[in-house]
Amino acid sequence: xxxxxxxxxxxxxxxxxxxxxxxxxxxxxxxxxxxxxxxxxxxxxxxxxxxxxxxxxxxxxxxxxxxxxxxxxxxxxxxxxxxxxxxxxxxxxxxxxxxxxxxxxxxxxxxxxxxxxxxxxxxxxxxxxxxxxxxxxxxxxxxxxxxxxxxxxxxxxxxxx
Amino acid sequence: xxxxxxxxxxxxxxxxxxxxxxxxxxxxxxxxxxxxxxxxxxxxxxxxxxxxxxxxxxxxxxxxxxxxxxxxxxxxxxxxxxxxxxxxxxxxxxxxxxxxxxxxxxxxxxxxxxxxxxxxxxxxxxxxxxxxxxxxxxxxxxxxxxxxxxxxxxxxxxxxxxxxxxxxxxxxxxxxxxxxxxxxxxxxxxxxxxxxxxxxxxxxxxxxxxxxxxxxxxxxxxxxxxxxxxxxxxxxxxxxxxxxxxxxxxxxxxxxxxxxxxxxxxxxxxxxxxxxxxxxxxxxxxxxxxxxxxxxxxxxxxxxxxxxxxxxxxxxxxxxxxxxxxxxxxxxxxxxxxxxxxxxxxxxxxxxxxxxxxxxxxxxxxxxxxxxxxxxxxxxxxxxxxxxxxxxxxxxxxxxxx
Numbered sequence: 304x305x306x307x308x309x310x311x312x313x314x315x316x317x318x319x320x321x322x323x324x325x326x327x328x329x330x331x332x333x334x335x336x337x338x339x340x341x342x343x344x345x346x347x348x349x350x351x352x353x354x355x356x357x358x359x360x361x362x363x364x365x366x367x368x369x370x371x372x373x374x375x376x377x378x379x380x381x382x383x384x385x386x387x388x389x390x391x392x393x394x395x396x397x398x399x400x401x402x403x404x405x406x407x408x409x410x411x412x413x414x415x416x417x418x419x420x421x422x423x424x425x426x427x428x429x430x431x432x433x434x435x436x437x438x439x440x441x442x443x444x445x446x447x448x449x450x451x452x453x454x455x456x457x458x459x460x461x462x463x464x
Numbered sequence: 465x466x467x468x469x470x471x472x473x474x475x476x477x478x479x480x481x482x483x484x485x486x487x488x489x490x491x492x493x494x495x496x497x498x499x500x501x502x503x504x505x506x507x508x509x510x511x512x513x514x515x516x517x518x519x520x521x522x523x524x525x526x527x528x529x530x531x532x533x534x535x536x537x538x539x540x541x542x543x544x545x546x547x548x549x550x551x552x553x554x555x556x557x558x559x560x561x562x563x564x565x566x567x568x569x570x571x572x573x574x575x576x577x578x579x580x581x582x583x584x585x586x587x588x589x590x591x592x593x594x595x596x597x598x599x600x601x602x603x604x605x606x607x608x609x610x611x612x613x614x615x616x617x618x619x620x621x622x623x624x625x626x627x628x629x630x631x632x633x634x635x636x637x638x639x640x641x642x643x644x645x646x647x648x649x650x651x652x653x654x655x656x657x658x659x660x661x662x663x664x665x666x667x668x669x670x671x672x673x674x675x676x677x678x679x680x681x682x683x684x685x686x687x688x689x690x691x692x693x694x695x696x697x698x699x700x701x702x703x704x705x706x707x708x709x710x711x712x713x714x715x716x717x718x719x720x721x722x723x724x725x726x727x728x729x730x731x732x733x734x735x736x737x738x739x740x741x742x743x744x745x746x747x748x749x750x751x752x753x754x755x756x757x758x759x760x761x762x763x764x765x766x767x768x769x770x771x772x773x774x775x776x777x778x779x780x781x782x783x784x785x786x787x788x789x790x791x792x793x794x795x796x797x798x799x800x801x802x803x804x805x806x807x808x809x810x811x812x813x814x815x816x817x818x819x820x821x822x823x824x825x826x827x828x829x830x831x832x833x834x835x836x837x838x839x840x841x842x843x844x845x846x847x848x849x850x851x852x853x854x855x856x857x858x859x860x861x862x863x864x865x866x
Binding site: 358359360363414415417418420421425426428429430431432433447448449 | 589682683731732733734735736737738755757762783784786788806808811836837
């Protein structure tokens with residue numbers, strides 16, 4: 304009985320948390336946000352994908368990531384949309400379409416994207432999608448453009464145990 | 465003063481006006497329609513971040529900027545210190561793309577003012593190339609016309625327009641009709657295509673639409689210049705075999721060969737949103753500037769060309785300062801190149817100069833700095849001198865490089 308009540312409470316709380324997240328939209332991404340994300344996943348492999356609502360090449364990669372996430376629930380994926388906070392509802396809706404509802408979501412919140420790019424990677428000039436692969440030691444491998452599915456699978460196989 | 469209000473989503477959304485991956489979004493996801501509507505409504509409600517500036521034969525400066533779906537024509541008689549509104553180019557508001565790579569274009573001579581722009585249509589990533597013309601110094605404009613003869617609700621945009629003092633006008637744009645036709649046949653088509661139309665009477669009459677090239681990149685601005693013979697040449701990011709997005713160039717002549725204009729080898733499944741620029745000097749030498757993100761040798765490059773002979777690319781700009789968006793000007797033996805950098809706090813415009821048609825160059829120097837968001841710099845269309853127009857949070861600035 305107690306166990307069932309506990310489960311119900313968990314479900315309810317989980318549902319509330321999910322609902323709150325869905326309503327709140329992505330978190331504002333500013334200078335320092337990437338460090339915050341990395342700290343949160345310290346010692347764990349992580350994929351950070353930079354994308355945007357109007358980027359026509361992004362859906363291909365996001366869908367593949369969504370499928371990978373379904374197959375590997377432990378895979379850490381963080382989405383950062385290079386849009387503006389007012390695009391938040393749109394980015395969240397699209398992420399849901401791609402099966403990435405559970406991935407933490409951020410959206411650029413600086414009128415100067417160069418400032419954010421310099422904080423993220425000085426040599427990123429804004430191409431989207433842009434994918435940051437961090438292994439468990441958080442060594443970075445950055446890729447501009449859609450990452451081929453085979454390469455994503457390889458990375459997952461090599462980094463997720 | 466024309467004040468700019470920067471809205472960054474436009475930068476990303478402008479890429480939308482393309483034919484590229486859109487069928488994937490438009491057809492597979494039923495929710496794409498509200499998204500497209502949202503896109504269009506926001507465009508119509510917004511102010512564009514791009515201001516385009518042209519000089520007339522007297523040296524007066526004319527600008528167009530987008531406010532709530534209308535393009536506004538303004539004029540400066542003090543070298544660009546102040547601009548005064550003249551009136552609307554399009555009487556009826558419409559969704560107009562006016563930022564970054566996809567921006568309105570203006571050319572002025574005498575009483576003739578020609579303006580072209582990309583109109584966003586309700587279907588996601590679709591649009592028309594529009595044009596309106598005035599013969600009374602911009603007091604009144606004839607109703608806008610659609611330039612693209614193909615009227616499918618697909619991508620037609622990223623229009624570039626240039627005019628010389630003899631009345632030669634060139635208008636080139638990215639067009640989705642080839643991709644659309646291939647899709648109907650179930651054939652895969654890479655990227656977009658480049659189309660153009662020209663006029664030799666200041667835009668009164670135009671040629672039919674002509675295809676310049678298949679398989680262009682989908683959302684980089686086109687570089688366009690008119691040479692001393694009145695003929696125009698375009699430069700665009702092309703989709704070469706293996707997904708390599710380097711530059712190509714061709715004269716706007718039916719059947720003209722397309723030449724490769726850079727051998728960077730940038731293989732990328734993405735849209736870099738980073739076009740190049742082109743100028744032609746009085747001797748017909750073509751001067752090219754561009755950006756590549758190729759792993760081997762990323763950055764900004766300059767080279768010149770005569771016929772099919774290209775000089776070796778010359779690197780410039782600080783790669784660690786987001787160097788990008790180069791623009792080039794040529795007059796006699798003088799060639800000027802300007803680009804944008806960001807030092808972590810503020811944007812700066814950098815320049816380098818050649819006085820021997822691009823053989824040797826000055827060291828780079830800073831010509832202007834700005835706080836807050838800025839537009840990409842562009843040389844003023846039609847100006848006899850190297851005047852750079854740069855949209856900043858404080859308004860459009862005209863910088864005379866002399």
